[in-house]
Amino acid sequence: MLWQDIFTDAAHNLLRKKLRTFLTTAGVAIGIFTVFLTLALAVGIKNFLTYQMRTYGNTKVLQVHLKGGFSPERMLHSRMGGLGQTPKPLKDESTRFEMKMLDEEKLQQIRSLEGVKSVGPMVFAILNSIRLYQSEERFDVVQLPFIAGESLELVAGREFSSAAAAEVILSYSYVPAFGYRTPEELLGKEVVVSVARVPPAQFFLARMLKEKLKNFRVKIVGFVGEGLLSTAAYFPENFAIEMGRFSFGIDNLFTPQNYGFIARVVVNDEKHVLQVQSRIEELGFRASSVLEQLEAINKLFLTIEGVLSLFGVIAIVVACLGIINTLIMSIHERRREIGVMKAVGATQGEITLLYAVEAATIGLCGSISGIAIGMAVGGIGNVVAAHLYPGYWRAHMLFWLGDFTVLAALMLFGCIVGLLAGIYPARKAAKLDPIRALKYE
Amino acid sequence: MFLSSENLTRSFCMGEQTIVAVDHINLEVEAGEYIAFMGPSGAGKSTLLYLLGGLDRPSQGKICVAGKEITKLSERELARYRNQNVAFIFQDFNLQDHLNVLENIVLPLKFREVAKREREKIAMSLIERLGLSQRLRHKPSELSGGERQRVAVARALCGSPQLLLADEPTGNLDSKTGAEIVSLLSDLNKNGITILVVTHNHSVAQTAQKIYTIQDGKIVHCQLLSAASGGKA
Ligand SMILES: Nc1ncnc2c1ncn2[C@@H]1O[C@H](COP(=O)(O)OP(=O)(O)O)[C@@H](O)[C@H]1O
Ligand SMILES: [Mg+2]
Numbered sequence: 001m002l003w004q005d006i007f008t009d010a011a012h013n014l015l016r017k018k019l020r021t022f023l024t025t026a027g028v029a030i031g032i033f034t035v036f037l038t039l040a041l042a043v044g045i046k047n048f049l050t051y052q053m054r055t056y057g058n059t060k061v062l063q064v065h066l067k068g069g070f071s072p073e074r075m076l077h078s079r080m081g082g083l084g085q086t087p088k089p090l091k092d093e094s095t096r097f098e099m100k101m102l103d104e105e106k107l108q109q110i111r112s113l114e115g116v117k118s119v120g121p122m123v124f125a126i127l128n129s130i131r132l133y134q135s136e137e138r139f140d141v142v143q144l145p146f147i148a149g150e151s152l153e154l155v156a157g158r159e160f161s162s163a164a165a166a167e168v169i170l171s172y173s174y175v176p177a178f179g180y181r182t183p184e185e186l187l188g189k190e191v192v193v194s195v196a197r198v199p200p201a202q203f204f205l206a207r208m209l210k211e212k213l214k215n216f217r218v219k220i221v222g223f224v225g226e227g228l229l230s231t232a233a234y235f236p237e238n239f240a241i242e243m244g245r246f247s248f249g250i251d252n253l254f255t256p257q258n259y260g261f262i263a264r265v266v267v268n269d270e271k272h273v274l275q276v277q278s279r280i281e282e283l284g285f286r287a288s289s290v291l292e293q294l295e296a297i298n299k300l301f302l303t304i305e306g307v308l309s310l311f312g313v314i315a316i317v318v319a320c321l322g323i324i325n326t327l328i329m330s331i332h333e334r335r336r337e338i339g340v341m342k343a344v345g346a347t348q349g350e351i352t353l354l355y356a357v358e359a360a361t362i363g364l365c366g367s368i369s370g371i372a373i374g375m376a377v378g379g380i381g382n383v384v385a386a387h388l389y390p391g392y393w394r395a396h397m398l399f400w401l402g403d404f405t406v407l408a409a410l411m412l413f414g415c416i417v418g419l420l421a422g423i424y425p426a427r428k429a430a431k432l433d434p435i436r437a438l439k440y441e
Numbered sequence: 442m443f444l445s446s447e448n449l450t451r452s453f454c455m456g457e458q459t460i461v462a463v464d465h466i467n468l469e470v471e472a473g474e475y476i477a478f479m480g481p482s483g484a485g486k487s488t489l490l491y492l493l494g495g496l497d498r499p500s501q502g503k504i505c506v507a508g509k510e511i512t513k514l515s516e517r518e519l520a521r522y523r524n525q526n527v528a529f530i531f532q533d534f535n536l537q538d539h540l541n542v543l544e545n546i547v548l549p550l551k552f553r554e555v556a557k558r559e560r561e562k563i564a565m566s567l568i569e570r571l572g573l574s575q576r577l578r579h580k581p582s583e584l585s586g587g588e589r590q591r592v593a594v595a596r597a598l599c600g601s602p603q604l605l606l607a608d609e610p611t612g613n614l615d616s617k618t619g620a621e622i623v624s625l626l627s628d629l630n631k632n633g634i635t636i637l638v639v640t641h642n643h644s645v646a647q648t649a650q651k652i653y654t655i656q657d658g659k660i661v662h663c664q665l666l667s668a669a670s671g672g673k674a
Contacts, residue, residue: 002554016539340535343496344596345524345552347517435497438535439487 001350010357027322028366035312036374043400046301062265064287104256115272121254122262125243126196133190146234156183157222164238169222173230183223320421327425339437348430355426363418443472448502462488464658475630477646478639480655486639494527528597532612534589536581543577549600587618607638
């Protein structure tokens, strides 16, 4: 039999029982649709989180602090109530917020590690509030470390004019918060940033007791895209140092004598971050990196994807049963036809192929429509999400709508699934005894 | 010898009992012969025909056709044999209901990997000869019994077989259309096709050169008819 004949015959056979073919195809479509949509959502959310994690910090940067001292993770854990983990026995005597300061001597060890580009203090200050100059309405704000040379994704304005300039780059969300419509209207306007002094500093350093807050007046020069970091403010490095010194009540903070309690280690290549991280930990420090957290997220999402695709797999298995059922039924109805084909010289192989192609066609049509429906639903979902959270965290990309290879792979997958489901009925048809088929009907 | 069988036996196991449908039949057919098989229902005539046509395999014995021992062929080779050397005509026509007349006729060529255009060209002269030109796009259900059997004959001839096996070809036809088919068969035989026909009808059998009577799977009687006899009159 010519391939051309096999395909046209398979198509004609499918069209003979339109409703049945449609329903079987719909079964496959639902299966592929489920797989596609769960994949789209899982990948979409993972992409989103990855993107967000990357905005949280540079992936080449490690945060390093001394064991037993102030630990950002531990603080986070305690504030969140343990994050569901069993309380760990504490190995050392340190108090939770004791500040173990890093100095040049300690950092020298890290500096000499292979793959480390630079080591410096993690400059940060505790901000109390932000408000427009000459306005009384105050807003929540957090200062994030700004790394010169590692440019932010600005959606408006420019970068800082110098490391010491009294300037700020704000998150886009301050535009509506301050009552404006476009970021451009705010460029050049001044804001007052109020820096808080941390409680231990207030307590231990009596001379600074009186001064709990200090205001800094800075000019808005740019905006970064809106994300999870919606209350972020970035300052030029030297300016941030000044704010940090006030926050912690230490005059020589962020100098080689006192790097504070967190060091910022920049690694040459993103590929070596985790390796450098474990080296640093071998030296007796604690280190954390965005990349490490990204890995955790990836691992988590691999699990989620696995579980979600289980539903898809179940749907596809059901669809397979549908295909098998349909083919067995139609083979039963076409017994005589198959007998005639054999009588005029069809081989078992040709009959197998004919039915297998029918099954594969159902699989292919099912997966194409499943993908199409999935893309439509995902697309609508993205539009709705973008509408619900206008301009917010890439909401229009909530569902990942795939790329060519994934779509092609999914179609191929549907085709193969159909083919596999078709093998048993097709063999059954091929093995049919022509005598019985022709005689006893 | 064009066709011969040796100790040809076919038995069916039906639970406890075994039915021997064809029982040690030795048959010899020369090329171009026209033989009729008669006998009571259940005698094993159809089974014998299916065995000779390669649609079924014997339990025992062998069949040689055109120098080939077809009982030794693989499944694929046997399918090829059915496609190229033999053609069947059945009592109840066995046309494909979903195909039109033309598509039914060219079916054997489809399994010979002949392209659509080409096979329809091959079929055209047959169609005219059998008076089916006006019926090409009709489905079998729209045809009369005689027309359907003519389509079946056309399908059988389309692959230009050497051997034509007809199992009660007039069984479902009235006597007039039956006679048409019978004269068609003897015409074909005159053109050199070897024909084996199973029939209950004596006047049909009379058109053949020999009549074998089969009973309980055995050939019990052989009647030679004069070559000039029968159907033509
Ligand atoms: N596929 C089969 N399975 C079981 N028994 C069969 C089968 N084909 C034929 N038979 C039996 O073999 C015998 C001969 O059948 P058949 O060749 O059809 O007879 P005829 O064509 O002479 O009427 C019958 O008894 C029939 O029941
Ligand atoms: Mg019979």
